[in-house]
Amino acid sequence: MQIVVAGLDFLQIEVRRIARLPVRCCASKSALENILSVPKQEESIRQYAPLVSVNKVEQELLLVHQPDQPEKPRVLRVAIIGSPNAGKSTLSNQLLGRKIFPVSSKVHTTRCQAQGVITEGEIQIVLLDTPGLTTAAKGKRHNLEKSLLVDPWDSVKEANLVLVLVDVSDHWNRYNLSLEVLKCLSQNSHVPAVLVLNKVDLLKSKGLLLDLTIELTEGMVNGKKLKIKSKVKSLAQSTQGDCGAMEAGHLPEKEPGSRDVHAAPVCQADGQIGAQETVAESGAEPAPKQHRGNQHLKHKQGWPHFREVFMLSAVDGDEVETLKHYLLSQAQPGPWDYHSTVLTDQSPQQLCINLIREKLLEILPQEVPYSITQSTEMWEEGPSGELRILQNLTVVKKNHAKMLIGTGGQVIGKVAREAGQDLMNIFLCDVHLKLCVKVKK
Numbered sequence: 324m325q326i327v328v329a330g331l332d333f334l335q336i337e338v339r340r341i342a343r344l345p346v347r348c349c350a351s352k353s354a355l356e357n358i359l360s361v362p363k364q365e366e367s368i369r370q371y372a373p374l375v376s377v378n379k380v381e382q383e384l385l386l387v388h389q390p391d392q393p394e395k396p397r398v399l400r401v402a403i404i405g406s407p408n409a410g411k412s413t414l415s416n417q418l419l420g421r422k423i424f425p426v427s428s429k430v431h432t433t434r435c436q437a438q439g440v441i442t443e444g445e446i447q448i449v450l451l452d453t454p455g456l457t458t459a460a461k462g463k464r465h466n467l468e469k470s471l472l473v474d475p476w477d478s479v480k481e482a483n484l485v486l487v488l489v490d491v492s493d494h495w496n497r498y499n500l501s502l503e504v505l506k507c508l509s510q511n512s513h514v515p516a517v518l519v520l521n522k523v524d525l526l527k528s529k530g531l532l533l534d535l536t537i538e539l540t541e542g543m544v545n546g547k548k549l550k551i552k553s554k555v556k557s558l559a560q561s562t563q564g565d566c567g568a569m570e571a572g573h574l575p576e577k578e579p580g581s582r583d584v585h586a587a588p589v590c591q592a593d594g595q596i597g598a599q600e601t602v603a604e605s606g607a608e609p610a611p612k613q614h615r616g617n618q619h620l621k622h623k624q625g626w627p628h629f630r631e632v633f634m635l636s637a638v639d640g641d642e643v644e645t646l647k648h649y650l651l652s653q654a655q656p657g658p659w660d661y662h663s664t665v666l667t668d669q670s671p672q673q674l675c676i677n678l679i680r681e682k683l684l685e686i687l688p689q690e691v692p693y694s695i696t697q698s699t700e701m702w703e704e705g706p707s708g709e710l711r712i713l714q715n716l717t718v719v720k721k722n723h724a725k726m727l728i729g730t731g732g733q734v735i736g737k738v739a740r741e742a743g744q745d746l747m748n749i750f751l752c753d754v755h756l757k758l759c760v761k762v763k764k
C-alpha cells in the first residue's frame with residue numbers, strides 16, 4: 324500500500340569544482356605540549372576534499388582507476404573502532420573535511436564498513452569507518468545485519484593503525500574499554516593502537532581526562548609508565564578547554580611488522596621538552612566508585628599498549644587537526660590504494676541511503692527507524708544536471724507508517740529536506756529527493 328509521496332525541490336547552488344590546494348605536512352605535537360598550551364602551528368594542512376560523482380558507473384571507474392602515485396608514495400590505513408555512538412563517523416567526517424558518513428545520536432547509525440580517503444601531498448590515509456563494536460545479543464535487539472558483528476574485526480585486520488574512540492561524556496562506560504574493544508585489540512595486538520578520548524567539549528573538568536587516561540591505559544603509554552603530578556593537573560586545568568595528545572616516552576623497540584614510529588619530543592610536568600618519561604600524577608576528581616563495581620567489574624580494564632593518547636572534540640573539530648598531523652606522520656612508504664580524486668569507496672546510492680537513515684534515526688522515536696527498509700527506486704540526472712532521486716521507505720506496521728509521515732507530512736518532509744541538503748553538500752549539485760512510504764503487505 325502506498326501512502327504518501329513527499330517531494331522537495333531544492334535551492335539552486337553554484338556547482339563549483341574546488342581546486343586542490345598545495346599542502347604542507349608537519350610533525351605531530353606531543354600531548355602535553357597541547358595541554359601545556361604550546362602555541363599551535365600557524366599553518367594549516369587543511370585541503371578541500373574531492374567531489375563524489377553522482378554517477379554510480381563513474382564512481383566505480385574511479386575506484387578501479389590506477390592511483391596517480393607520486394614518486395615516493397606513503398600510505399596509512401586507519402581503523403576507527405569503539406562502542407556505538409562514540410563518535411567514529413563524526414571524527415571520520417572531520418578528518419575528511421566533508422560529511423560522507425552518517426551521524427546520529429542513536430546507536431548503530433553506521434551499518435557497514437566504508438572507507439574515506441584523505442590524499443595530501445605524497446601521503447594517502449585510508450579511514451576505515453566501522454559499525455560500533457557490539458555483541459550478538461545487542462545486535463538482535465537493534466535488528467542488525469550479521470555483517471555488523473563481523474565488519475569491525477575485519478577492518479582492524481586490514482589496518483596499519485587502530486584508533487580506539489571513547490566517549491568521555493558517557494558516565495557509565497568511560498572508565499573502561501568495552502569487552503568487545505579489548506577482545507579486538509588483544510586479537511590484533513600486532514597493529515599499533517592509539518586511544519582517542521572524544522567529546523571533551525562535554526566535560527566540565529578537563530582534569531578528569533587525566534584520570535580517564537590512567538584508567539584506560541592502565542597507566543602505560545608507549546611502553547612507559549604514566550605518573551601524573553598535581554603540577555600538571557593544575558596546568559591542565561588552567562588551560563580549560565585545551566586538549567591534545569598525551570605521550571609517554573620513546574617506544575622501546577619496533578614490533579615485528581610495524582612501521583617506524585615517530586616519537587615526538589616528550590614534555591615533563593614542568594613543560595621542559597626532551598625527558599625520557601612523561602611524569603604526571605593525577606589530582607583530578609577520583610573515578611566514582613559506582614562505575615567500578617559489580618556488573619562492570621569484568622569490563623573494568625584498560626589497554627596498556629597504546630602508542631599515544633589524543634583528547635579532542637570531533638564535533639567541534641577541536642584538536643582533530645593535531646590527530647590528522649599525527650596520522651600523516653605515521654604513513655609509511657607504500658603504494659596508494661586509490662586515485663587522489665577518490666573521497667570514499669561508497670556508491671552515490673549508498674551515500675544517499677546512509678544519509679536518509681541518519682535523518683530517520685534522528686527524527687523518529689526509538690524503535691521505528693530500525694524497522695524501516697530503504698530501497699532506491701529512481702536515480703537519474705536531469706537535463707540541467709540536477710539529481711532526481713526516489714527512495715522507498717518500507718515499514719511493517721501501519722502505525723510506524725503514520726509516525727513516519729507525521730501530521731500533514733511534516734515528519735517525512737523534514738527527513739527529505741535535511742537529507743536533500745546533505746546530498747547537495749556532497750554532490751555539489753541540485754537534488755530533487757522524493758520519499759515514498761510503503762507498508763509491507
Ligand SMILES: Nc1nc2c(ncn2[C@@H]2O[C@H](COP(=O)(O)OP(=O)(O)OP(=O)(O)O)[C@@H](O)[C@H]2O)c(=O)[nH]1
Pocket residue numbers: 405406407408409410411412413414425426427428429430431432433434453454455456521522523524525635636637638639
Ligand atoms: N558533544 C559532542 N558530540 C559528539 C562528538 N562526536 C560525536 N558526537 C555526537 O555523538 C553522536 C554519535 O556520533 P556518531 O559519529 O554517529 O557515532 P558512531 O560512533 O559513528 O556511532 P555508530 O554508528 O552507532 O557506531 C552524534 O549525535 C554526534 O553528533 C563530540 O566531540 N562532542
